[in-house]
Amino acid sequence: MSDTVNDTMPATGLLERRGAMRQLEGQITGCTISRDSQQVAFATGEGDIMVADRADWGQSDAWNVMTVHDGAVLAIAPDAAPTGFLTGGDDNALRRVAADGSVSDLAKGRRWIEHITTWTNGKGGVIAFASGKQVELRDADGHTTLKVLEHPSTVSGIVFDAKGKRIAASHYNGASMWFVQAKVDTVRPLEWKGSHIGIAIHPAGEALVTSMQESELHGWRLSDGHNMRMSGYPSKVQSMAFTRNGKWLVTSGADTIVMWPFFGGGPMGKPPAEAGGLPGVMCTRVACHPVHDIVAAGFADGSVLMADTGAQRILPVCIGGSGAVTALEFSPDGCCLAFGSEDGRACVVDLSAK
Amino acid sequence: MSDTVQASPDAAAQNTLVPVTVLTGFLGAGKTTLLNHILTAQHGRKYAVVVNEFGELGVDNDLVVDADEEVFEMNNGCICCTVRGDLIRILGNLMKRRAKFDGIIVETTGLADPAPVAQTFFVDEDVRGKTRLDAVVTVVDSYNVIQTLDESPEAVNQIAFADVIILNKTDLVDEVALATIESRIRSINAVARIHRAQRGDVPLSDVLDQGGFDLQRALEHAPHFLEDTSHSHEADVTSLSYEVEEPLDAAKFQAWIGAVLQEQGADILRAKGILNYAGEDQRFAFQAVHMMADGGFIGPWKEGEPRVSRLVFIGRNLNRPQLRRGFESCRAK
Numbered sequence: 001m002s003d004t005v006n007d008t009m010p011a012t013g014l015l016e017r018r019g020a021m022r023q024l025e026g027q028i029t030g031c032t033i034s035r036d037s038q039q040v041a042f043a044t045g046e047g048d049i050m051v052a053d054r055a056d057w058g059q060s061d062a063w064n065v066m067t068v069h070d071g072a073v074l075a076i077a078p079d080a081a082p083t084g085f086l087t088g089g090d091d092n093a094l095r096r097v098a099a100d101g102s103v104s105d106l107a108k109g110r111r112w113i114e115h116i117t118t119w120t121n122g123k124g125g126v127i128a129f130a131s132g133k134q135v136e137l138r139d140a141d142g143h144t145t146l147k148v149l150e151h152p153s154t155v156s157g158i159v160f161d162a163k164g165k166r167i168a169a170s171h172y173n174g175a176s177m178w179f180v181q182a183k184v185d186t187v188r189p190l191e192w193k194g195s196h197i198g199i200a201i202h203p204a205g206e207a208l209v210t211s212m213q214e215s216e217l218h219g220w221r222l223s224d225g226h227n228m229r230m231s232g233y234p235s236k237v238q239s240m241a242f243t244r245n246g247k248w249l250v251t252s253g254a255d256t257i258v259m260w261p262f263f264g265g266g267p268m269g270k271p272p273a274e275a276g277g278l279p280g281v282m283c284t285r286v287a288c289h290p291v292h293d294i295v296a297a298g299f300a301d302g303s304v305l306m307a308d309t310g311a312q313r314i315l316p317v318c319i320g321g322s323g324a325v326t327a328l329e330f331s332p333d334g335c336c337l338a339f340g341s342e343d344g345r346a347c348v349v350d351l352s353a354k
Numbered sequence: 355m356s357d358t359v360q361a362s363p364d365a366a367a368q369n370t371l372v373p374v375t376v377l378t379g380f381l382g383a384g385k386t387t388l389l390n391h392i393l394t395a396q397h398g399r400k401y402a403v404v405v406n407e408f409g410e411l412g413v414d415n416d417l418v419v420d421a422d423e424e425v426f427e428m429n430n431g432c433i434c435c436t437v438r439g440d441l442i443r444i445l446g447n448l449m450k451r452r453a454k455f456d457g458i459i460v461e462t463t464g465l466a467d468p469a470p471v472a473q474t475f476f477v478d479e480d481v482r483g484k485t486r487l488d489a490v491v492t493v494v495d496s497y498n499v500i501q502t503l504d505e506s507p508e509a510v511n512q513i514a515f516a517d518v519i520i521l522n523k524t525d526l527v528d529e530v531a532l533a534t535i536e537s538r539i540r541s542i543n544a545v546a547r548i549h550r551a552q553r554g555d556v557p558l559s560d561v562l563d564q565g566g567f568d569l570q571r572a573l574e575h576a577p578h579f580l581e582d583t584s585h586s587h588e589a590d591v592t593s594l595s596y597e598v599e600e601p602l603d604a605a606k607f608q609a610w611i612g613a614v615l616q617e618q619g620a621d622i623l624r625a626k627g628i629l630n631y632a633g634e635d636q637r638f639a640f641q642a643v644h645m646m647a648d649g650g651f652i653g654p655w656k657e658g659e660p661r662v663s664r665l666v667f668i669g670r671n672l673n674r675p676q677l678r679r680g681f682e683s684c685r686a687k
Contacts, residue, residue, distance in 0.1 A: 027450045045450035071417075072450045090419075090447060111420065112447065132422070153424050154440060172426050172439065195426045195439045213439065213478070214429050235479055 013316040014337075015304070019349035022060035024050060027323075028340025029073050033331035035120065036082040039099060040338045042327065042346040043073035043087060049097055050346060051085075057336065057348045068095055068103055077116040078332075080125030080140040088113025094129055096142055106142045115157060119164035126180055128167055130155040135169050137180060147185060149178050157199035157210070170199040170210045175220070177208065190220045192227065198237065202262060203246040211237040215253065217260075219267070230260050230267055239285045239328070243293065248273070248309055250295045252283040257297045257307055275307040276314040285328035285339070292334065298325025302341050317349060371486040372449070374458045375562060376471050378512045379493030380502055381464035384522040388493055388554035388561070389461055390414050395558055399456040402448050404441070406463040417455060419444055423463060425470045428477060434620040434644040435477070436470040442478045449484045457562070458485065465508045468492075468515040469623065469644055475567070476646040489566030492516035492546075493554070497526040499535055503542075513539055514591045514623045514668050516546045517566030524550045543668055544593035545573070545626065569639035570652050572626050573664060591623065591670045596681045598663045601632035603686040610680050611640070611647070619645030621672065627665035630655075632686035640665075 015021065026046035033040050040052040047069040056062035069089030076087050083099035086106070094107040094116070107113070111132035118140075119126050125140035133154055137146040153172035160167050160180070168177045172195055177188040190208060196218065198211035207228065209219040215236050219228030230249075237253035248259040249267070256277030260267040277283060278299050285298035293309045302322035306315045323343030330337055335352040379385045393401060393415045402417040424440040441460065448458065460471065468490050475487040492512045495502070499521075502509045513519065519539060524532060536548055549560045565571035607629060615622065625642040640649040655661055665681055 026453070029450050045452075072447060074447055074450075114443075114447070154422060154443065156443070172424060193427070194429045195437070212429075213426075213437070213442075 013318040014306070014349050015318040015347055018351070019347055020058050020060040021345055021347045022050070022063055024048065024065070024344040024346055026344055027342050028327050028344060028346055030076040031327040031329050031338045031340050031346070032076050032078050032085060033329055033336060033338060034083050034085065034099070035078045035332055037331040037333040037335060038083065040331070040336060040348050041076060041085045041097065042338070042340050043076040044344070045072040047071055047073060047089065049073065049076070049085070049087060051097070051101065052348050057350045064101060066101060066103070068097060069093060074112055074114045075116040075129070077118050080118040080120045080127055086116050086118065086127065086142070088116050088129055092131070106138070107136070115155065117158050117160055119160040121164060126160070126164060128158050128160065130158050130169065135167065137167070149176070149185060151176055156197045159199050159201045161201050161205050162203050168199060168201060168208055170196040172196070175199060175208060175210055190225065192218045198240065200240045200242060200249065203242055203244065206246065207262065209240065209249060211240060217251065228268055230272070233258070235282055241286055241288045243288045243295070243309060244290055250275070250286045250288055252286050252297070254283060255279055255281055257283055257286060257295060257305075259309065275309055275312065276305060278303055285325045287328045287330050287337075289330050290332055290334045296328055296330065296337055298328045298339055300324040302345070304328065304339055306337070318347070372452065372458060372484060373488040373563065374445070374460060374475070374485050375488050376468060376490045377459060377461045377493065378466060378468050378490060378516070379464065380495065380506070380509055380512070382498070383493040383495040384554050385461055385493050386413065388520060388522070388556070389459065391554040392459065392558060392561060397558055400454065402455045402458045404444055404458065404460045406461060419448070423466060434469070435473060435646065437477050438470045438474045441471065441474050442481055445481050445485055467508065467511050469511070472515070472567070472643045473646055476643060476648065487567045488562070489517035489564035490515050491518045491520060491561055493520045493522050494539070496521055496523045496532065496535060500538060503538065510542060510591050511623065513542045516543060517564050518561060519543070519546045519548045520554070520556055520561070521548055521550045522554060523552065525552045542591050542593065544595065545666055545668065567641065569641060569648065569650055572639040572641055572652070573628050573666065591668065592672065594667045594672055594674055594677060596665045596678055598682055598685060600685045601630050601661075602663050602684045604631045604634070604638070607684040610684050614677070614680065615642055615645045615647060618669070618672070622667055622669040624668045625666065627663065629663045630661045
């Protein structure tokens with residue numbers, strides 16, 4: 001832990017004042033919040049899901065733990081419906097965990113289900129999951145297969161655009177973009193040599209960005225396919241997120257919170273901004289607040305910070321004390337920050353006005 | 355990254371890393387039989403097994419992962435730097451339930467080149483942070499091996515890369531043939547340990563915990579092969595071993611080996627050395643897979659151990675006298 005942080009920050013973080021923590025067996029592999037912002041769910045390497053109801057965010061002994069997968073839970077996402085979650089595991093199963101805690105099977109394949117993402121506009125919705133080289137799209141009911149999209153190598157990340165019209169997948173040598181509702185599937189290949197290990201899309205659809213094995217980011221301007229390169233990281237970028245207005249792409253991979261400007265001609269030829277950090281400690285997870293210009297970042301020593309992208313103010317959520325932060329999310333209404341760590345800590349911080 | 359010599363993690367950190375054993379060998383050599391022998395033996399240890407999709411037989415284990423052997427080239431300017439991206443992903447996910455097993459065994463397809471697997475452990479920071487490559491174990495079918503080596507460069511690579519070679523199906527050939535086979539294998543790889551077996555029945559201590567990429571144990575089993583000086587330039591894969599008695603200048607050696615790996619890395623499958631640096635009480639260990647190198651001090655010389663620098667290359671198109679002159683030019687004045 002760094003002295004500079006202690007010197008400039010209050011002694012206690014938000015977790016102590018407005019949060020609750022529960023220690024689980026096994027690594028926290030992911031966390032997410034339901035679309036109605038009423039439930040937080042954590043997933044573990046032991047196959048468990050833990051759900052915290054909004055009324056119990058401050059009381060971790062009331063959080064409900066259930067075993068959902070035989071093996072590690074590799075992916076978790078909010079269901080396309082207002083409530084419930086979808087989980088994927090190394091038991092090759094896709095399951096639905098409803099708000100009442102009931103679990104149902106949606107799919108069982110031959111490969112690990114490593115990525116799940118959902119989209120909804122409140123009326124209809126689409127579920128997407130990646131298993132090996134395939135991305136399968138299903139109707140919001142979870143049982144009707146809309147299409148199966150084949151890729152040249154294993155898919156490392158999937159993302160819908162904000163309108164749910166297109167889905168993009170990262171893999172070796174680039175990314176593939178598909179129209180969700182197309183009668184005939186024609187891929188838009190976005191090519192760049194190398195191994196792409198994660199993906200994010202600009203909220204207004206201006207750019208698609210992938211993380212690369214060589215500790216850099218690659219991007220494509222979607223209007224004309226122009227290539228963008230964002231490099232200089234000391235380690236791989238495991239986590240990235242656009243701010244709500246698309247002005248910044250916030251990423252992990254350095255000992256500061258790195259933010260690439262997507263305005264004024266950027267990110268081409270522009271240096272990234274840094275929204276604070278912990279000297280010598282790698283940032284491992286980032287999340288962007290859905291309402292305010294605030295980002296959250298988790299670090300390799302278990303620390304979590306929140307930072308104001310405009311005013312450069314930093315607010316500690318918790319400082320150090322455990323394994324690397326492996327999961328970090330804001331709720332859709334912005335009232336909750338949830339995070340988990342490699343050594344099994346699961347935390348919920350209530351950010352709502354009291 | 356390609357030609358730098360990185361400091362290696364200390365010994366204490368090495369012990370907490372999950373050991374990974376890579377099992378290679380041609381189709382029909384008996385990889386899966388050996389794998390099942392390892393898994394069913396009474397050792398009280400649990401293994402996660404990564405198999406390829408063309409596996410010969412069923413694997414009898416709780417935790418089996420199908421892999422696709424997806425190799426890609428790193429964008430770091432060295433053409434031979436290929437990596438198994440699927441392995442980075444699979445090992446990363448397996449480590450999420452670290453408590454469930456004691457080691458990992460990766461079985462490759464019959465035609466696979468072991469280099470991308472080994473290089474994965476040099477290149478990826480997360481793989482290095484959680485696991486360590488213990489050894490490349492190559493299973494060889496005694497009955498077919500000579501013909502296979504004549505016909506297939508992949509088979510030669512698998513022998514050249516191995517830390518351990520299991521000479522399987524020895525019941526199908528006689529002692530004279532076995533001696534011929536062993537001498538042929540030795541001419542390619544003089545450093546690997548060779549164990550004879552039938553139906554993969556080798557003691558597990560011959561296969562697991564070999565420390566083949568552990569600098570602490572580099573050249574632990576000293577190669578003692580006759581210098582064949584009749585050829586100065588070997589087109590085929592061969593092992594070259596050098597010794598220098600005078601202490602070396604560390605900076606000169608680093609510069610020389612860096613240049614050698616940069617220029618000939620594509621042809622050098624593996625290199626290992628124990629070096630006696632002038633003014634240092636500790637031994638310096640060095641290893642490389644193609645252009646990727648790794649090195650560090652590994653403690654003082656043992657009592658009565660001759661303080662000589664030894665270096666072994668396994669590769670093709672290697673110029674014996676040129677490498678010798680280069681190595682000797684690293685002597686400290």
